[in-house]
Amino acid sequence: MQIVVDLARCQGYAQCVFLAPQAFELHGEEALLCHPAVPDEQRERVRQAAAACPVQAILLGEAVSRGAR
Amino acid sequence: MPGDLKEGRIVVVGASLTGLRAAEKLREEGFTGSLTIVGDEPHPPYDRPPLSKQVLFGEVPANATALPMRRDPEAEWRLGVRATGLDTVGKRVLLADGEPVPYDRVLIATGTRARPWPNAQEAALDGVLTLRTCDDAALLAERLAAGPRRVLVIGGGFTGSEIASACRERGLDVTVAERGPAPLVGALGGTLAKLAAAMHRNHGVDLRCEVTVTALRGHGHFTGAELSDGSRVDADVCVVAMGAVRNVEWLAESGLAAGPRGIACDAGCRAFNMYGIVTDDVFVAGDVSRFPHPLFDYQLLSLEHWHNAVEQAEVAAHNMIHPEPLRRPHLAVPAFWSSQFGLNIKSVGVPTFSDHVVIAQGSLEARRLAVVYGYRGRVTAAVTVDMAKSLEYYQDLIETAAQFPPVAGASDRPPAAEVPIPSDVPDPSVLYHGPTVALTGHLPDRRLAMMRPAV
Ligand SMILES: Cc1cc2nc3c(=O)[nH]c(=O)nc-3n(C[C@H](O)[C@H](O)[C@H](O)COP(=O)(O)OP(=O)(O)OC[C@H]3O[C@@H](n4cnc5c(N)ncnc54)[C@H](O)[C@@H]3O)c2cc1C
Numbered sequence: 313m314q315i316v317v318d319l320a321r322c323q324g325y326a327q328c329v330f331l332a333p334q335a336f337e338l339h340g341e342e343a344l345l346c347h348p349a350v351p352d353e354q355r356e357r358v359r360q361a362a363a364a365c366p367v368q369a370i371l372l373g374e375a376v377s378r379g380a381r
Numbered sequence: 382m383p384g385d386l387k388e389g390r391i392v393v394v395g396a397s398l399t400g401l402r403a404a405e406k407l408r409e410e411g412f413t414g415s416l417t418i419v420g421d422e423p424h425p426p427y428d429r430p431p432l433s434k435q436v437l438f439g440e441v442p443a444n445a446t447a448l449p450m451r452r453d454p455e456a457e458w459r460l461g462v463r464a465t466g467l468d469t470v471g472k473r474v475l476l477a478d479g480e481p482v483p484y485d486r487v488l489i490a491t492g493t494r495a496r497p498w499p500n501a502q503e504a505a506l507d508g509v510l511t512l513r514t515c516d517d518a519a520l521l522a523e524r525l526a527a528g529p530r531r532v533l534v535i536g537g538g539f540t541g542s543e544i545a546s547a548c549r550e551r552g553l554d555v556t557v558a559e560r561g562p563a564p565l566v567g568a569l570g571g572t573l574a575k576l577a578a579a580m581h582r583n584h585g586v587d588l589r590c591e592v593t594v595t596a597l598r599g600h601g602h603f604t605g606a607e608l609s610d611g612s613r614v615d616a617d618v619c620v621v622a623m624g625a626v627r628n629v630e631w632l633a634e635s636g637l638a639a640g641p642r643g644i645a646c647d648a649g650c651r652a653f654n655m656y657g658i659v660t661d662d663v664f665v666a667g668d669v670s671r672f673p674h675p676l677f678d679y680q681l682l683s684l685e686h687w688h689n690a691v692e693q694a695e696v697a698a699h700n701m702i703h704p705e706p707l708r709r710p711h712l713a714v715p716a717f718w719s720s721q722f723g724l725n726i727k728s729v730g731v732p733t734f735s736d737h738v739v740i741a742q743g744s745l746e747a748r749r750l751a752v753v754y755g756y757r758g759r760v761t762a763a764v765t766v767d768m769a770k771s772l773e774y775y776q777d778l779i780e781t782a783a784q785f786p787p788v789a790g791a792s793d794r795p796p797a798a799e800v801p802i803p804s805d806v807p808d809p810s811v812l813y814h815g816p817t818v819a820l821t822g823h824l825p826d827r828r829l830a831m832m833r834p835a836v
């Protein structure tokens with residue numbers, strides 16, 4: 313599973329950082345950085361984080377598969 | 382017949398952010414025909430912003446930024462295949478390898494590439510790099526991990542500044558050479574450029590402004606560069622961050638209005654041909670497009686922003702499968718972000734479309750502020766530094782063409798500096814980095830130091 317955050321929309325509320333600290337971190341006061349590739353064992357937490365984002369800036373989904381033709 | 386627009390053959394050229402989001406939207410809105418996505422990179426769509434941030438910090442591998450799909454676009458992906466031409470009469474996309482692909486409607490989403498160092502021999506030196514693709518990022522991250530003596534970054538735009546910030550984060554010595562008077566000045570004007578320069582220096586960047594790099598030196602390997610002020614910078618790695626070039630060469634014979642500033646289209650993403658007549662079946666979106674925006678005097682904007690790519694891709698997709706009366710304009714207010722030196726810089730509107738600015742909240746000293754930009758007495762842009770939550774308020778002022786300077790007390794605090802000062806956006810031709818928001822129509826005469834008090 314992959315994550316992308318629409319950082320034009322993100323307001324740095326940091327809910328995601330509290331809920332899934334392995335996937336999201338703040339750099340400085342409010343610059344959000346995420347780890348785009350989510351290991352299986354973190355899926356649930358990341359799902360919760362995405363659901364909790366007050367501006368719904370977090371998108372989860374599968375990547376287009378490598379062998380796509 | 383309108384019903385038929387949901388069927389037929391659609392080809393998307395460019396398999397990145399714009400291409401993927403458009404493809405998803407086509408299916409979401411009921412397109413049932415065949416969809417082919419052609420992309421010259423071997424990789425499935427991936428996200429570029431982390432390449433100059435997390436990836437260079439060494440936190441995320443360069444090949445781990447694949448974009449999530451919102452839904453499977455059920456497309457035929459032709460990855461690693463370059464489009465070499467568009468036959469708009471025969472309605473075919475020509476490919477470097479393989480049969481031409483016929484289309485009923487085509488979306489051009491070929492984006493940009495890094496502007497290379499102009500001297501090809503010097504550019505070929507080992508250690509001279511650019512940053513646009515995940516392969517570029519993998520190579521740069523590897524070179525940074527090897528612990529070079531010094532990194533030279535040519536260009537103090539957003540990408541160059543983020544690279545310099547990552548180098549300092551890793552404890553590496555770094556020199557930034559910028560032809561303009563300060564980093565980011567081309568995109569944000571004089572006030573915030575002062576802050577940018579201070580951030581570079583406070584974080585230990587060796588910042589050289591108003592200099593040109595005259596030569597890159599080395600025998601096989603890059604060893605250093607000469608500057609126009611007579612000095613020399615010894616370094617093992619050189620990153621050329623001199624802005625982007627639009628991927629339009631493949632359209633040279635297409636008869637479309639494709640040039641160095643991108644492909645001109647209408648607000649509904651339909652491409653213009655070279656006579657300025659709008660086409661019916663060729664659409665454009667993302668970094669490669671230029672489009673008119675009513676908030677900015679209908680000048681053609683070319684933006685290199687993630688958010689614009691997403692919004693415009695969706696408008697293009699919608700319009701590709703709907704008849705005229707149901708088509709939508711691309712009216713999103715431009716918005717982008719950058720994170721560097723631990724600061725979160727966010728922008729709405731077009732900061733270069735301005736004659737004056739005012740610090741509406743916070744201060745340069747606090748490194749936390751909101752700067753509002755005005756043009757002829759109305760608000761046209763706002764940039765926040767570590768004040769993202771205020772941005773929405775200013776976006777509203779831009780959308781409603783509110784008067785500039787904004788009335789005191791309109792925000793949660795009175796303006797920190799009551800007096801608007803010239804926005805001081807220099808002529809882009811004197812900079813190494815182009816502005817990220819480029820106004821490519823006639824430029825407003827910003828030097829017209831006319832104070833416009835509240836009307
Ligand atoms: C290092 C970096 C950091 C960034 N950081 C930020 C940021 O912090 N904030 C922000 O708002 N934006 C940022 N951006 C900009 C953002 O990534 C772009 O706006 C976005 O990628 C645009 O998407 P696009 O699909 O229009 O174009 P692109 O991503 O450029 O994709 C175009 C694709 O088309 C392919 N292509 C080109 N020509 C052909 C051809 N003839 N045939 C087939 N395929 C072709 C290209 O190889 C490429 O894969 C950053 C960009 C980079 C490079």
Ligand code: SF4
Pocket residue numbers: 317321322323324325326327328329336344364365366367368369370
């Ligand atoms: S919860 Fe949403 S708004 Fe808050 S930091 Fe995370 S992504 Fe941004």
